[in-house]
Amino acid sequence: VTLLARGDTLDAVRRDGVRLTRIDGTHQVPVQVTGVPDGLGPQDAIFICTKAHSLGDVLPGLAPLIGPETCVVPMVNGVPWWYFQGVSGRLQGRAIEAVDPGGGLLAMLPWQQVLGAVVLITAERTAPGTVHSTNPLLLVLGEPDHTEHPRTHRLAAVLRAAGIDARVSTAIRDNVWTKVIANLTSNPLSVVTGATLDRLYSDPDIVPLVRKILHEALQVAAAYGARFPVDLQSFLAQGAGMGAVRTSMLQDFDQGRPLELAAIGDAIIELAALQGIDMPVTKDVIALARFRSKAARACASSPHASTTPIRVSQREAHA
Ligand SMILES: NC(=O)C1=CN([C@@H]2O[C@H](COP(=O)(O)OP(=O)(O)OC[C@H]3O[C@@H](n4cnc5c(N)ncnc54)[C@H](OP(=O)(O)O)[C@@H]3O)[C@@H](O)[C@H]2O)C=CC1
Numbered sequence: 235v236t237l238l239a240r241g242d243t244l245d246a247v248r249r250d251g252v253r254l255t256r257i258d259g260t261h262q263v264p265v266q267v268t269g270v271p272d273g274l275g276p277q278d279a280i281f282i283c284t285k286a287h288s289l290g291d292v293l294p295g296l297a298p299l300i301g302p303e304t305c306v307v308p309m310v311n312g313v314p315w316w317y318f319q320g321v322s323g324r325l326q327g328r329a330i331e332a333v334d335p336g337g338g339l340l341a342m343l344p345w346q347q348v349l350g351a352v353v354l355i356t357a358e359r360t361a362p363g364t365v366h367s368t369n370p371l372l373l374v375l376g377e378p379d380h381t382e383h384p385r386t387h388r389l390a391a392v393l394r395a396a397g398i399d400a401r402v403s404t405a406i407r408d409n410v411w412t413k414v415i416a417n418l419t420s421n422p423l424s425v426v427t428g429a430t431l432d433r434l435y436s437d438p439d440i441v442p443l444v445r446k447i448l449h450e451a452l453q454v455a456a457a458y459g460a461r462f463p464v465d466l467q468s469f470l471a472q473g474a475g476m477g478a479v480r481t482s483m484l485q486d487f488d489q490g491r492p493l494e495l496a497a498i499g500d501a502i503i504e505l506a507a508l509q510g511i512d513m514p515v516t517k518d519v520i521a522l523a524r525f526r527s528k529a530a531r532a533c534a535s536s537p538h539a540s541t542t543p544i545r546v547s548q549r550e551a552h553a
Protein backbone atom coordinates (compact mmCIF):
# COMPACT_ATOMS: atom_id res chain seq x y z
CA VAL A 235 0.00 0.00 0.00
CA THR A 236 1.31 3.43 -0.87
CA LEU A 237 -0.18 6.63 0.43
CA LEU A 238 -0.03 9.71 -1.75
CA ALA A 239 -0.12 12.93 0.28
CA ARG A 240 1.19 16.46 0.28
CA GLY A 241 2.39 19.22 2.62
CA ASP A 242 2.11 18.70 6.37
CA THR A 243 0.33 15.37 5.95
CA LEU A 244 3.18 14.01 3.85
CA ASP A 245 5.75 15.09 6.46
CA ALA A 246 3.73 13.75 9.40
CA VAL A 247 3.02 10.37 7.81
CA ARG A 248 6.65 9.99 6.74
CA ARG A 249 7.72 10.64 10.32
CA ASP A 250 4.99 8.92 12.38
CA GLY A 251 2.91 6.75 10.02
CA VAL A 252 -0.87 7.13 10.01
CA ARG A 253 -2.72 7.41 13.28
CA LEU A 254 -6.34 6.52 13.87
CA THR A 255 -7.87 7.18 17.25
CA ARG A 256 -10.99 5.22 18.22
CA ILE A 257 -12.68 4.42 21.49
CA ASP A 258 -10.35 1.45 21.95
CA GLY A 259 -7.25 3.65 21.68
CA THR A 260 -4.80 4.80 19.02
CA HIS A 261 -3.73 2.65 16.10
CA GLN A 262 -0.44 3.86 14.65
CA VAL A 263 0.81 2.22 11.48
CA PRO A 264 3.87 2.97 9.37
CA VAL A 265 3.07 3.24 5.69
CA GLN A 266 4.99 3.87 2.48
CA VAL A 267 4.19 7.46 1.59
CA THR A 268 5.13 9.70 -1.29
CA GLY A 269 4.29 13.12 -2.68
CA VAL A 270 4.74 12.12 -6.33
CA PRO A 271 3.07 9.22 -8.08
CA ASP A 272 5.86 8.77 -10.68
CA GLY A 273 7.71 5.49 -10.46
CA LEU A 274 5.01 3.57 -8.58
CA GLY A 275 3.53 2.08 -11.75
CA PRO A 276 -0.05 0.92 -12.36
CA GLN A 277 -1.93 0.03 -9.18
CA ASP A 278 -4.60 -2.64 -8.54
CA ALA A 279 -6.85 -0.12 -6.82
CA ILE A 280 -6.71 3.59 -6.04
CA PHE A 281 -8.82 5.11 -3.27
CA ILE A 282 -9.26 8.86 -3.80
CA CYS A 283 -10.01 10.43 -0.42
CA THR A 284 -10.24 14.13 -1.24
CA LYS A 285 -13.29 16.37 -1.27
CA ALA A 286 -15.46 16.05 -4.42
CA HIS A 287 -14.35 19.47 -5.71
CA SER A 288 -10.69 18.37 -5.69
CA LEU A 289 -11.23 15.37 -7.99
CA GLY A 290 -10.61 17.41 -11.12
CA ASP A 291 -7.25 18.56 -9.72
CA VAL A 292 -6.19 15.16 -8.42
CA LEU A 293 -7.23 12.74 -11.16
CA PRO A 294 -4.88 13.96 -13.95
CA GLY A 295 -1.89 13.54 -11.62
CA LEU A 296 -2.85 9.92 -11.00
CA ALA A 297 -2.46 8.96 -14.68
CA PRO A 298 0.89 7.11 -14.13
CA LEU A 299 -0.84 4.89 -11.55
CA ILE A 300 -3.76 3.90 -13.77
CA GLY A 301 -3.32 0.89 -16.04
CA PRO A 302 -6.06 -0.89 -18.01
CA GLU A 303 -6.90 -3.12 -15.02
CA THR A 304 -6.73 -0.44 -12.33
CA CYS A 305 -9.89 0.18 -10.38
CA VAL A 306 -10.43 3.73 -9.10
CA VAL A 307 -12.58 4.14 -5.99
CA PRO A 308 -13.68 7.72 -5.21
CA MET A 309 -14.36 7.81 -1.44
CA VAL A 310 -16.34 11.02 -1.69
CA ASN A 311 -19.75 12.20 -0.63
CA GLY A 312 -22.42 13.65 -2.88
CA VAL A 313 -23.76 12.71 -6.28
CA PRO A 314 -20.93 10.88 -8.09
CA TRP A 315 -19.84 12.20 -11.49
CA TRP A 316 -20.43 8.73 -13.02
CA TYR A 317 -24.11 8.66 -11.95
CA PHE A 318 -25.50 8.50 -15.51
CA GLN A 319 -22.91 6.02 -16.80
CA GLY A 320 -23.34 2.26 -17.13
CA VAL A 321 -27.12 2.27 -16.94
CA SER A 322 -29.71 2.82 -19.65
CA GLY A 323 -32.37 5.51 -19.72
CA ARG A 324 -33.20 8.94 -21.04
CA LEU A 325 -30.24 10.59 -19.29
CA GLN A 326 -27.71 7.85 -20.06
CA GLY A 327 -24.14 9.05 -20.63
CA ARG A 328 -24.82 12.57 -19.44
CA ALA A 329 -22.33 14.54 -17.31
CA ILE A 330 -23.45 16.26 -14.10
CA GLU A 331 -22.33 19.89 -14.42
CA ALA A 332 -22.21 20.57 -10.66
CA VAL A 333 -19.64 17.84 -10.03
CA ASP A 334 -18.07 17.44 -13.46
CA PRO A 335 -18.15 20.70 -15.39
CA GLY A 336 -17.85 20.01 -19.10
CA GLY A 337 -17.57 16.25 -18.45
CA GLY A 338 -13.83 16.49 -17.75
CA LEU A 339 -13.78 13.59 -15.27
CA LEU A 340 -15.81 11.39 -17.60
CA ALA A 341 -13.33 12.08 -20.38
CA MET A 342 -10.33 11.34 -18.14
CA LEU A 343 -11.38 7.92 -16.91
CA PRO A 344 -13.62 5.27 -18.51
CA TRP A 345 -16.53 4.60 -16.14
CA GLN A 346 -15.76 0.87 -16.36
CA GLN A 347 -12.63 1.55 -14.29
CA VAL A 348 -14.56 3.30 -11.54
CA LEU A 349 -15.92 1.42 -8.56
CA GLY A 350 -18.66 3.25 -6.68
CA ALA A 351 -18.27 3.68 -2.94
CA VAL A 352 -20.57 5.00 -0.26
CA VAL A 353 -18.73 5.95 2.91
CA LEU A 354 -20.79 5.45 6.06
CA ILE A 355 -17.96 6.45 8.38
CA THR A 356 -17.64 9.56 10.51
CA ALA A 357 -14.15 10.96 10.79
CA GLU A 358 -12.34 14.10 11.81
CA ARG A 359 -8.74 14.93 10.98
CA THR A 360 -7.36 16.22 14.27
CA ALA A 361 -3.78 16.77 13.05
CA PRO A 362 -1.86 16.01 9.86
CA GLY A 363 -1.85 12.21 9.46
CA THR A 364 -4.15 11.73 12.45
CA VAL A 365 -7.85 10.92 12.27
CA HIS A 366 -10.40 10.48 15.02
CA SER A 367 -13.39 8.26 14.33
CA THR A 368 -15.95 7.00 16.81
CA ASN A 369 -18.75 5.32 14.83
CA PRO A 370 -18.57 1.88 13.13
CA LEU A 371 -16.38 1.72 10.02
CA LEU A 372 -18.94 0.85 7.36
CA LEU A 373 -18.45 1.11 3.61
CA VAL A 374 -20.48 -0.03 0.59
CA LEU A 375 -18.88 -0.80 -2.79
CA GLY A 376 -20.72 -1.31 -6.06
CA GLU A 377 -20.18 -1.35 -9.80
CA PRO A 378 -21.63 1.63 -11.73
CA ASP A 379 -23.53 -0.77 -14.02
CA HIS A 380 -25.01 -2.65 -11.02
CA THR A 381 -23.37 -5.94 -12.03
CA GLU A 382 -21.62 -8.42 -9.80
CA HIS A 383 -17.87 -8.32 -10.46
CA PRO A 384 -15.09 -10.37 -8.79
CA ARG A 385 -12.94 -7.22 -8.29
CA THR A 386 -15.61 -5.70 -6.02
CA HIS A 387 -15.65 -8.76 -3.79
CA ARG A 388 -11.84 -8.98 -3.76
CA LEU A 389 -11.53 -5.37 -2.67
CA ALA A 390 -14.27 -5.71 -0.05
CA ALA A 391 -12.44 -8.74 1.39
CA VAL A 392 -9.19 -6.76 1.65
CA LEU A 393 -10.99 -3.95 3.47
CA ARG A 394 -12.75 -6.37 5.82
CA ALA A 395 -9.39 -7.93 6.69
CA ALA A 396 -8.32 -4.41 7.71
CA GLY A 397 -11.29 -4.03 10.08
CA ILE A 398 -13.67 -2.12 7.83
CA ASP A 399 -17.17 -3.54 7.40
CA ALA A 400 -17.12 -3.41 3.59
CA ARG A 401 -20.29 -4.59 1.86
CA VAL A 402 -21.03 -5.12 -1.81
CA SER A 403 -24.14 -3.71 -3.44
CA THR A 404 -25.54 -4.52 -6.89
CA ALA A 405 -27.67 -1.38 -6.71
CA ILE A 406 -25.08 1.18 -5.61
CA ARG A 407 -27.30 4.12 -6.65
CA ASP A 408 -29.76 3.16 -3.89
CA ASN A 409 -26.87 3.40 -1.41
CA VAL A 410 -25.76 6.68 -2.98
CA TRP A 411 -29.25 8.13 -2.47
CA THR A 412 -29.39 6.98 1.16
CA LYS A 413 -26.10 8.74 1.85
CA VAL A 414 -26.84 11.80 -0.28
CA ILE A 415 -30.03 12.30 1.70
CA ALA A 416 -28.16 11.97 5.00
CA ASN A 417 -25.69 14.60 3.79
CA LEU A 418 -28.29 16.92 2.31
CA THR A 419 -30.31 16.95 5.53
CA SER A 420 -27.26 17.56 7.71
CA ASN A 421 -24.17 19.08 6.11
CA PRO A 422 -25.50 22.47 4.87
CA LEU A 423 -27.69 22.85 7.98
CA SER A 424 -24.68 22.13 10.19
CA VAL A 425 -22.93 25.13 8.64
CA VAL A 426 -25.96 27.39 9.05
CA THR A 427 -26.55 26.36 12.68
CA GLY A 428 -23.12 25.22 13.92
CA ALA A 429 -24.86 22.12 15.29
CA THR A 430 -23.46 18.59 15.54
CA LEU A 431 -25.42 15.56 14.26
CA ASP A 432 -27.07 14.74 17.60
CA ARG A 433 -28.64 18.21 17.77
CA LEU A 434 -29.44 18.56 14.07
CA TYR A 435 -31.59 15.45 14.17
CA SER A 436 -33.29 16.12 17.53
CA ASP A 437 -33.58 19.86 18.18
CA PRO A 438 -37.22 20.98 17.82
CA ASP A 439 -36.13 24.16 16.01
CA ILE A 440 -34.07 22.30 13.40
CA VAL A 441 -35.99 19.06 12.87
CA PRO A 442 -38.83 20.73 10.88
CA LEU A 443 -36.24 21.91 8.35
CA VAL A 444 -34.63 18.47 8.24
CA ARG A 445 -38.07 17.03 7.55
CA LYS A 446 -38.75 19.47 4.68
CA ILE A 447 -35.39 18.80 3.04
CA LEU A 448 -35.91 15.06 3.46
CA HIS A 449 -39.33 15.32 1.83
CA GLU A 450 -37.93 17.24 -1.16
CA ALA A 451 -35.00 14.85 -1.57
CA LEU A 452 -37.18 11.74 -1.37
CA GLN A 453 -39.25 13.02 -4.29
CA VAL A 454 -36.11 13.31 -6.40
CA ALA A 455 -34.79 9.91 -5.31
CA ALA A 456 -38.15 8.35 -6.20
CA ALA A 457 -38.10 10.03 -9.63
CA TYR A 458 -34.79 8.24 -10.26
CA GLY A 459 -36.28 4.91 -9.16
CA ALA A 460 -34.26 4.66 -5.95
CA ARG A 461 -35.47 2.01 -3.56
CA PHE A 462 -34.63 2.18 0.13
CA PRO A 463 -36.72 2.19 3.26
CA VAL A 464 -37.15 5.57 4.98
CA ASP A 465 -39.11 6.13 8.13
CA LEU A 466 -38.79 9.65 9.57
CA GLN A 467 -38.51 8.62 13.21
CA SER A 468 -35.82 6.00 12.64
CA PHE A 469 -34.01 8.35 10.20
CA LEU A 470 -33.86 11.01 12.93
CA ALA A 471 -32.94 8.51 15.63
CA GLN A 472 -30.15 7.04 13.53
CA GLY A 473 -28.74 10.49 12.71
CA ALA A 474 -28.93 11.70 16.31
CA GLY A 475 -27.37 8.41 17.43
CA MET A 476 -24.16 9.32 15.57
CA GLY A 477 -23.48 11.62 18.49
CA ALA A 478 -21.84 15.02 18.89
CA VAL A 479 -20.10 14.69 15.53
CA ARG A 480 -19.26 17.69 13.35
CA THR A 481 -20.16 17.00 9.72
CA SER A 482 -17.25 17.14 7.31
CA MET A 483 -18.76 20.35 5.95
CA LEU A 484 -18.85 21.98 9.38
CA GLN A 485 -15.22 20.95 9.87
CA ASP A 486 -14.38 22.65 6.57
CA PHE A 487 -16.34 25.76 7.55
CA ASP A 488 -14.60 25.98 10.92
CA GLN A 489 -11.22 25.69 9.18
CA GLY A 490 -12.10 28.32 6.57
CA ARG A 491 -11.87 25.74 3.77
CA PRO A 492 -14.21 25.62 0.71
CA LEU A 493 -17.44 23.71 1.28
CA GLU A 494 -18.48 20.62 -0.68
CA LEU A 495 -21.79 22.25 -1.64
CA ALA A 496 -21.55 21.42 -5.34
CA ALA A 497 -21.61 17.64 -4.82
CA ILE A 498 -23.83 17.56 -1.73
CA GLY A 499 -26.23 20.34 -2.76
CA ASP A 500 -26.10 21.72 -6.30
CA ALA A 501 -25.83 18.29 -7.95
CA ILE A 502 -29.08 17.14 -6.32
CA ILE A 503 -30.83 20.32 -7.39
CA GLU A 504 -29.50 19.68 -10.91
CA LEU A 505 -30.87 16.11 -10.83
CA ALA A 506 -34.18 17.43 -9.50
CA ALA A 507 -34.44 20.00 -12.29
CA LEU A 508 -33.86 17.26 -14.89
CA GLN A 509 -37.03 15.63 -13.53
CA GLY A 510 -38.94 18.93 -13.31
CA ILE A 511 -38.87 18.94 -9.50
CA ASP A 512 -38.28 22.08 -7.45
CA MET A 513 -36.52 21.97 -4.07
CA PRO A 514 -37.28 25.39 -2.54
CA VAL A 515 -36.29 24.72 1.07
CA THR A 516 -33.15 22.81 0.09
CA LYS A 517 -32.12 25.66 -2.22
CA ASP A 518 -32.58 28.23 0.55
CA VAL A 519 -30.54 26.27 3.09
CA ILE A 520 -27.76 25.69 0.56
CA ALA A 521 -27.74 29.41 -0.26
CA LEU A 522 -27.46 30.28 3.44
CA ALA A 523 -24.58 27.84 3.95
CA ARG A 524 -22.82 29.23 0.88
CA PHE A 525 -23.31 32.78 2.13
CA ARG A 526 -21.89 31.92 5.59
CA SER A 527 -18.87 30.33 3.99
CA LYS A 528 -18.26 33.27 1.63
CA ALA A 529 -18.65 35.78 4.43
CA ALA A 530 -16.36 33.89 6.81
CA ARG A 531 -13.69 33.34 4.17
CA ALA A 532 -13.81 37.00 3.08
CA CYS A 533 -13.56 38.12 6.69
CA ALA A 534 -10.66 35.75 7.42
CA SER A 535 -8.69 37.05 4.44
CA SER A 536 -9.32 40.70 5.35
CA PRO A 537 -6.31 42.32 7.07
CA HIS A 538 -8.72 44.49 9.12
CA ALA A 539 -10.74 41.64 10.61
CA SER A 540 -10.08 41.36 14.33
CA THR A 541 -12.66 38.72 15.31
CA THR A 542 -13.63 36.53 12.39
CA PRO A 543 -16.91 34.60 12.10
CA ILE A 544 -14.77 31.46 11.82
CA ARG A 545 -13.68 31.87 15.45
CA VAL A 546 -17.23 32.53 16.61
CA SER A 547 -18.34 29.39 14.81
CA GLN A 548 -15.62 27.27 16.42
CA ARG A 549 -16.75 28.40 19.84
CA GLU A 550 -20.35 27.58 18.97
CA ALA A 551 -19.43 24.18 17.61
CA HIS A 552 -17.56 23.23 20.76
CA ALA A 553 -20.05 24.73 23.19
N1 LIG B 1 -15.24 13.36 7.51
C1 LIG B 1 -16.31 12.59 7.53
O1 LIG B 1 -16.89 12.30 8.59
C2 LIG B 1 -16.86 12.04 6.26
C3 LIG B 1 -16.41 12.48 5.03
N2 LIG B 1 -16.91 11.91 3.90
C4 LIG B 1 -16.48 12.36 2.60
O2 LIG B 1 -15.16 11.90 2.37
C5 LIG B 1 -14.46 12.81 1.50
C6 LIG B 1 -13.18 13.24 2.17
O3 LIG B 1 -13.57 13.96 3.33
P1 LIG B 1 -12.63 14.23 4.59
O4 LIG B 1 -11.77 13.02 4.83
O5 LIG B 1 -13.49 14.72 5.67
O6 LIG B 1 -11.74 15.38 3.97
P2 LIG B 1 -10.45 16.11 4.52
O7 LIG B 1 -10.55 17.51 4.03
O8 LIG B 1 -10.25 15.85 5.98
O9 LIG B 1 -9.28 15.38 3.76
C7 LIG B 1 -9.07 15.55 2.39
C8 LIG B 1 -7.65 15.18 2.10
O10 LIG B 1 -7.41 15.32 0.70
C9 LIG B 1 -6.15 15.91 0.54
N3 LIG B 1 -6.04 16.54 -0.77
C10 LIG B 1 -6.88 17.41 -1.35
N4 LIG B 1 -6.43 17.78 -2.56
C11 LIG B 1 -5.25 17.10 -2.73
C12 LIG B 1 -4.29 17.06 -3.76
N5 LIG B 1 -4.45 17.77 -4.87
N6 LIG B 1 -3.20 16.26 -3.59
C13 LIG B 1 -3.03 15.53 -2.46
N7 LIG B 1 -3.91 15.54 -1.44
C14 LIG B 1 -5.01 16.30 -1.58
C15 LIG B 1 -6.09 16.93 1.63
O11 LIG B 1 -4.77 17.33 1.84
P3 LIG B 1 -4.39 18.78 2.47
O12 LIG B 1 -4.60 18.63 3.92
O13 LIG B 1 -2.99 18.96 2.07
O14 LIG B 1 -5.34 19.78 1.83
C16 LIG B 1 -6.65 16.11 2.81
O15 LIG B 1 -5.67 15.32 3.41
C17 LIG B 1 -15.44 13.97 1.23
O16 LIG B 1 -16.14 13.75 0.04
C18 LIG B 1 -16.39 13.88 2.43
O17 LIG B 1 -17.65 14.44 2.17
C19 LIG B 1 -17.79 10.87 3.94
C20 LIG B 1 -18.24 10.39 5.14
C21 LIG B 1 -17.90 11.01 6.38
Ligand SMILES: CC(C)(CO)C(=O)C(=O)O
Nearest residue numbers: 356416417420481482483
Ligand atom coordinates in the same frame (compact mmCIF):
# COMPACT_ATOMS: atom_id res chain seq x y z
C1 LIG C 1 -21.04 12.29 9.08
C2 LIG C 1 -21.89 12.41 7.86
C3 LIG C 1 -22.66 11.12 7.69
C4 LIG C 1 -22.87 13.53 8.07
O1 LIG C 1 -23.82 13.61 7.09
C5 LIG C 1 -21.03 12.71 6.66
O2 LIG C 1 -21.05 12.01 5.69
C6 LIG C 1 -20.20 13.94 6.64
O3 LIG C 1 -19.84 14.45 7.69
O4 LIG C 1 -19.89 14.38 5.54
